[in-house]
Structure formats: C-alpha cells, structure tokens
Amino acid sequence: MPDTPDGAGVLLPKQVAPDSASVPAPDAAILSVRDLTVRFRTEDGVVKAVDGLSFDLARGSTLGIVGESGSGKSVTALSVLGLHNPERTELGGTIRFDGTELIGAPRRTLNRLRGRRISMIFQDALAALSPFYTVGEQIAETYREHMGASRKEAKARAVEMLGRVGIPNPNRRADDYPHHFSGGMRQRAMIAMALVCDPDLLIADEPTTALDVTVQAQILDLIADLQAETGTAIIFITHDLGVIASTVHDVLVMYAGRCVERGTVREVLKDPRHPYTWGLLSSVPELSGSVDLPLRPVRGTPPSLLNPPPGCPFHPRCDYVARVPEHACSLDRPPLELVAGRGSACHLATADKTRIFADEVRPLLG
Amino acid sequence: MDQKTGVQDRPSAEPGTAPLLEVAGLVKHFPVRTGGLGRRQVGKVRAVDGLDLAVGVGESLGLVGESGCGKSTTGRLITRLLEPTDGSIRYQGREIGHATRRELAPIRSEIQMIFQDPYSSLNPRQTVGAIVAAPMEINRIDPPGGRKAKVKELLERVGLNPEHYNRFPHEFSGGQRQRVGIARALALRPKLIVADEPVSALDVSIQAQVVNLLQSLQRELDIAFLFIAHDLAVVRHFSERVAVMYLGKIVEVADRDSVYGNPHHPYTHTLLSAVCEPDPDKARGRRALPIGDPPSPLAPPSGCRFRTRCPKAQPLCAEQEPPLAQLAELADGHRVACHFPGPAEDTLTHR
Numbered sequence: 141m142p143d144t145p146d147g148a149g150v151l152l153p154k155q156v157a158p159d160s161a162s163v164p165a166p167d168a169a170i171l172s173v174r175d176l177t178v179r180f181r182t183e184d185g186v187v188k189a190v191d192g193l194s195f196d197l198a199r200g201s202t203l204g205i206v207g208e209s210g211s212g213k214s215v216t217a218l219s220v221l222g223l224h225n226p227e228r229t230e231l232g233g234t235i236r237f238d239g240t241e242l243i244g245a246p247r248r249t250l251n252r253l254r255g256r257r258i259s260m261i262f263q264d265a266l267a268a269l270s271p272f273y274t275v276g277e278q279i280a281e282t283y284r285e286h287m288g289a290s291r292k293e294a295k296a297r298a299v300e301m302l303g304r305v306g307i308p309n310p311n312r313r314a315d316d317y318p319h320h321f322s323g324g325m326r327q328r329a330m331i332a333m334a335l336v337c338d339p340d341l342l343i344a345d346e347p348t349t350a351l352d353v354t355v356q357a358q359i360l361d362l363i364a365d366l367q368a369e370t371g372t373a374i375i376f377i378t379h380d381l382g383v384i385a386s387t388v389h390d391v392l393v394m395y396a397g398r399c400v401e402r403g404t405v406r407e408v409l410k411d412p413r414h415p416y417t418w419g420l421l422s423s424v425p426e427l428s429g430s431v432d433l434p435l436r437p438v439r440g441t442p443p444s445l446l447n448p449p450p451g452c453p454f455h456p457r458c459d460y461v462a463r464v465p466e467h468a469c470s471l472d473r474p475p476l477e478l479v480a481g482r483g484s485a486c487h488l489a490t491a492d493k494t495r496i497f498a499d500e501v502r503p504l505l506g
Numbered sequence: 507m508d509q510k511t512g513v514q515d516r517p518s519a520e521p522g523t524a525p526l527l528e529v530a531g532l533v534k535h536f537p538v539r540t541g542g543l544g545r546r547q548v549g550k551v552r553a554v555d556g557l558d559l560a561v562g563v564g565e566s567l568g569l570v571g572e573s574g575c576g577k578s579t580t581g582r583l584i585t586r587l588l589e590p591t592d593g594s595i596r597y598q599g600r601e602i603g604h605a606t607r608r609e610l611a612p613i614r615s616e617i618q619m620i621f622q623d624p625y626s627s628l629n630p631r632q633t634v635g636a637i638v639a640a641p642m643e644i645n646r647i648d649p650p651g652g653r654k655a656k657v658k659e660l661l662e663r664v665g666l667n668p669e670h671y672n673r674f675p676h677e678f679s680g681g682q683r684q685r686v687g688i689a690r691a692l693a694l695r696p697k698l699i700v701a702d703e704p705v706s707a708l709d710v711s712i713q714a715q716v717v718n719l720l721q722s723l724q725r726e727l728d729i730a731f732l733f734i735a736h737d738l739a740v741v742r743h744f745s746e747r748v749a750v751m752y753l754g755k756i757v758e759v760a761d762r763d764s765v766y767g768n769p770h771h772p773y774t775h776t777l778l779s780a781v782c783e784p785d786p787d788k789a790r791g792r793r794a795l796p797i798g799d800p801p802s803p804l805a806p807p808s809g810c811r812f813r814t815r816c817p818k819a820q821p822l823c824a825e826q827e828p829p830l831a832q833l834a835e836l837a838d839g840h841r842v843a844c845h846f847p848g849p850a851e852d853t854l855t856h857r
Contacts, residue, residue: 405786
C-alpha cells in the first residue's frame with residue numbers, strides 16, 4: 141500500500157551523510173536509524189527538520205536526545221512511529237526496528253508495531269488521552285486490540301497497570317475520566333497505557349516538562365523502576381540537561397536537525413566536546429556554586445531550517461570559529477566521527493576541544 | 507480557621523529601611539458556583555490565604571512554589587489586576603488593596619508586569635513600536651525627544667534593533683518577544699516589576715540571555731523585582747531573597763544563601779531534593795521524597811497545610827497552624843512556618 145510514495149533514500153544519496161560509514165548495527169540493536177532526513181514542505185519552502193541522523197539503540201538501554209525547540213528531536217521520534225503527515229513530509233534514510241524497515245512501511249505493519257512493540261508518551265497527557273472514555277477503558281482498548289484479550293482480561297490488566305504506575309485505588313480510579321486526574325496522575329496513566337503491552341521500545345517526548353519539580357522527580361523514578369522491571373529500551377527526548385543527567389546512559393545532542401555530539405551521559409556532561417554543548421551547560425543556572433558570575437548564554441538565535449547556514453550549522457553562534465584555520469567552519473560541514481560511540485561534529489582538533497573546555501569553559505560554570 | 511495569624515508578625519525587608527511593597531495577611535478566594543441558573547456558591551478556591559511578604563527598594567525577591575500554590579494570583583493582586591478578598595497591600599506606605607481605578611492610576615505606572623507567555627501578552631495587530639509606546643500614551647507622558655525616540659531607546663536597551671520599530675510581534679522569536687514585553691514594562695520607569703515566570707517558556711540558551719538582561723536592568727536602573735518562578739535554579743540566580751509558597755501561604759523566607767544553603771522547612775527540602783542538576787555526579791543519587799500531589803486549594807488540610815505530604819508530620823501539625831516566625835538560631839530575616847523546623851538531613855531521614 142503506497143502510504144508514503146517517496147520511500148527510503150529518494151532525497152539524499154546515502155554517501156552524503158557523515159557517519160554512514162560507522163559499523164553496521166550490532167545484533168543487539170532494537171532500533172537502528174541511518175541517514176534519516178525529514179523534510180516538510182511549507183508555504184515558505186522546504187524545512188529540513190532532520191538532516192542525516194544516524195544512531196543505534198541497544199535493547200534495554202536508554203538514549204537521551206537533547207536539543208532546543210526546532211532542533212528536530214521530536215520530529216525524529218514521530219518519524220520512528222510514522223506519525224508524520226505523509227502529504228507534507230518527505231522521509232529519507234532508513235529506520236530499522238528489530239529488522240523491520242519502518243520508512244515506507246505499509247500502515248498495517250506500523251499499526252501492528254505501534255502501541256504493541258513501540259509506544260510513546262507525550263508532554264501533554266491531557267491532549268494525549270481521550271476525554272470521552274474512562275482511563276481504564278483507554279488502557280484496556282490498547283490491550284484488547286493488540287493482545288486479543290477479552291474485555292474482562294483487558295480491564296483487569298488496565299487496573300494492574302494503573303497500580304504498577306503508582307495510582308492509589310486503581311480499581312476505582314480506572315473508572316475515572318482523564319479530567320478527574322491531576323497532572324502527575326495523568327502522566328502516570330499515560331505511562332500505564334504505553335507499557336500495557338510490554339513494548340520493546342518506549343519513546344518519551346518531554347514527558348516531565350509540564351510538571352512541577354516534585355512530580356517530575358517521581359515520574360522519572362517511576363520510569364527508571366519500570367525500565368528495570370521490563371527491560372524496555374527508552375528514547376528520552378528533552379531540552380533539560382538536568383533530566384538527562386539523572387535518567388539516561390547515552391546522549392545525542394541535536395542542533396539544527398543534526399547530531400552534533402554523542403557519548404555517554406558522563407562524557408557529554410563532564411567532558412563535552414562541542415561548543416554548542418558548552419553553550420548549553422553555560423546557560424543553565426545551578427543550585428550550588430557562585431551566583432555572581434553571569435550566565436553565559438549562546439549568543440544569537442537558532443538558525444532557520446528553511447535556509448540553514450552553510451558549513452557547520454552552529455558557526456554563526458560559535459565563539460571558536462577563529463581558532464579553526466581556513467574558514468572551514470563556514471565552508472565545510474564537520475562530520476560526526478564516532479570512536480566507540482563517542483564523538484562530536486566540530487572542526488576543532490580533539491586536543492583543542494579538551495583544552496578549551498578545561499581551561500576556558502569549565503572554570504566559568506557555576 | 508484564623509487567617510490573621512501572620513498579621514501580628516509584621517514582615518520586614520531589611521531592618522531600618524521602609525519596604526517599597528509590604529503585603530500582610532493577603533487573602534484571595536475565588537468563589538466556585540454551580541452551573542445552573544441560581545449560580546449558587548458551593549465553595550471557594552483559597553488561592554492566596556494569609557500571605558505576608560515585603561520587597562525593599564531595588565531588591566529582587568523570588569517567589570517559588572508548585573503550580574496551583576497561588577504565586578501567580580499573588581502577582582496579580584500586587585499589580586492590582588485582581589482585588590484582594592482581605593488583607594493589605596501597602597505600596598510606599600499607601601494602602602492600595604482596595605484603591606479605585608482613579609487612585610491606582612499614578613501607581614500603575616510604577617508597578618509593571620512581565621508575563622510568561624510572550625505570544626499572548628503582545629497584541630498581534632499592533633507594531634512593536636505601538637506596543638512599547640502604549641503605556642506612555644495611556645498615561646499621557648511625553649518624554650523629551652518624543653515617544654518614538656524613547657521607544658527606540660527602550661528597544662535598544664533590551665537588546666533589540668531599534669529599527670525594528672515598525673515590525674509586528676509575529677516577526678520576532680519567543681526570546682525577542684519577551685524582550686518587547688520587558689521594554690514595555692520599562693517604558694514608565696517603574697520602581698517595581700512583577701515578573702510572572704518570565705523565562706519558563708523560553709529555550710535554555712535564550713532563557714539565560716533574558717535572565718542576564720533582567721539582572722542588568724535590576725542593577726542598573728535600581729528596579730525592585732518580584733520574580734515568580736517554579737525553577738529553583740533560575741530564582742537562585744536572580745533573587746537576593748527568596749520566599750517559598752505552599753497552598754496560598756509563605757512557608758519559608760530568607761536571603762538566598764539561607765534558603766538554598768540552610769533551608770529549614772520540610773517543603774523547601776522536598777523542592778530542592780527534586781531538582782535535577784545537569785551533572786551526573788550530583789544527579790539525584792537519593793530518591794525523590796514520596797509525597798504525592800499537592801492537596802486541593804478548595805479544601806486545604808487543617809493546621810499546617812503541608813502536613814499531608816510532610817515526612818515529619820506529628821499530631822500537633824493537624825491541630826495548629828504554625829506561624830511564619832523568625833527562628834532564633836537562624837540568620838536575621840530567616841522565617842519559617844513549621845512546628846518542627848530543622849536542617850535538610852532531618853527531613854530526609856524521616857521519610
């Protein structure tokens with residue numbers, strides 16, 4: 141069924157993407173994304189929301205995708221699930237989930253996977269739940285649809301899941317409507333619905349951004365506990381470096397639709413190698429340390445994706461352009477070269493990156 | 507319930523100086539009515555319920571708390587966008603809690619507000635120039651050199667290109683729009699700005715730009731700020747003193763170093779322990795306190811309002827409401843409303 145007529149690889153020849161040469165997906169990878177490009181046709185032109193993104197996600201692991209609005213992090217998640225508007229979106233590259241190609245896959249294939257083996261939780265739980273059905277009915281429906289369970293079994297499973305996500309009196313609360321729940325409880329209910337079929341992959345798109353810090357801490361603990369129990373792989377999308385620090389193993393930093401830095405959470409936050417990551421860290425006020433130092437924000441604003449700057453997309457905002465010879469930053473797009481899953485897309489020499497961070501950036505962090 | 511507990515215990519900003527703004531026993535209840543014809547009142551939301559605070563001249567006071575604790579309502583009462591149900595708001599010694607429009611007019615120019623949402627707080631049909639000039643127009647103020655020159659000066663002061671005077675809000679990014687809102691708030695040379703979550707809708711890198719801008723304005727123009735926010739790290743960065751609010755009341759107030767370095771209210775401990783810092787070494791090794799959701803302000807708990815979520819709660823907490831009082835062993839001006847105040851370790855070992 142030609143749902144998405146423009147299938148894989150139509151837009152971009154594969155050799156263009158910078159890290160396509162990296163090792164093929166290991167067998168352990170539940171999700172393998174290669175040279176993903178997502179483009180939207182708009183009135184003003186074509187927006188390159190994601191531009192040559194590649195990553196692998198091992199079973200049971202947690203990957204954090206960090207970036208600001210418009211960096212392409214949510215779009216990446218939506219294309220994994222095939223939730224983009226096919227009339228306005230052109231997808232390129234490959235997304236393989238446990239051996240199945242998702243780009244250009246027929247709707248039937250996607251429907252069998254979505255909610256069953258891949259599920260998603262969103263920022264706004266009120267918008268993600270239907271106001272016309274009780275919370276229990278919504279969770280049970282997913283279970284019946286995918287697992288072929290009877291009404292009774294599904295209802296029991298919904299109550300069980302509500303209990304597992306920490307909703308008190310799950311038997312009674314299953315008959316409540318979403319508006320009866322507080323913000324934190326709705327988020328819990330949505331997590332219960334996402335996990336009802338024991339998916340292999342959970343995509344969490346800013347799941348705690350709209351919540352208070354106290355509730356956020358509880359939800360993050362809950363997600364960590366459930367992952368330990370079920371072994372679900374998680375992609376955690378957020379703009380909040382603090383949330384990343386306490387939840388994920390690996391981090392992918394996105395800027396203007398590209399991955400600019402990859403590594404473990406410790407590598408990226410303690411020894412970041414990309415000037416954009418430095419800028420993000422310098423922008424965040426801290427709870428301890430000196431308060432007399434002003435924050436050092438990244439200057440300027442993110443580029444328009446209608447017309448991204450040539451060369452490195454970050455160069456117009458970067459303070460270190462002058463340290464790279466021959467105007468490389470404005471001419472050539474820096475490749476993301478990964479060594480053992482670690483790397484950054486920046487023209488500065490690795491030794492320079494380490495030295496600049498240690499001598500010039502870290503001393504000014506709070 | 508005695509709503510006047512706080513009143514005898516007068517708040518003061520810094521000893522010796524009269525505060526610019528002094529709020530005592532402030533109450534705002536919103537009636538809840540049935541949907542039918544009678545519109546019978548069936549209850550009230552106690553959004554602000556006996557709140558005391560003071561802001562000194564040129565001082566920045568941070569007001570933090572969870573959503574629904576009444577911090578935005580407090581901001582709207584102080585700017586008199588809302589009229590209080592009870593209690594007093596004194597600005598430069600004058601009671602403005604129930605002042606009429608006419609009486610408020612001269613004060614309105616001195617107390618300005620910056621809003622959270624830079625999209626809905628600017629009129630999309632007006633140019634940025636007209637938006638920033640509006641306060642001068644309404645108050646019939648003609649600055650030397652004319653309004654247009656003044657608007658350009660203001661735009662430049664907040665880091666916008668003064669030549670963008672004729673552009674419309676949709677031509678600006680979120681951060682730039684927030685700067686327009688700040689320029690508008692500065693137009694009448696205010697003495698107090700109430701900033702209600704001014705950076706929480708912005709991306710991290712842009713948020714830091716706007717925080718730095720507000721900080722430089724506060725220092726250079728000697729404007730007092732009531733900075734309302736839920737982000738404890740941003741408040742710490744911006745505010746000299748910090749008040750922690752819970753279900754309509756202040757539960758702890760002190761200078762910045764005391765609130766963050768030596769907090770004594772279990773709620774402050776809970777809030778601080780929940781913050782995620784961008785450092786894997788400081789990442790919450792300890793688990794969040796299992797305290798559930800805040801109770802409804804329609805029917806707040808008896809006695810201490812935090813007792814239902816407090817790991818240290820005792821029977822006394824349900825019977826008596828603790829006053830917001832100076833603790834002898836703490837720094838001057840460090841006031842805590844708790845029957846069993848203590849350092850953070852106490853609270854964390856109690857869970």
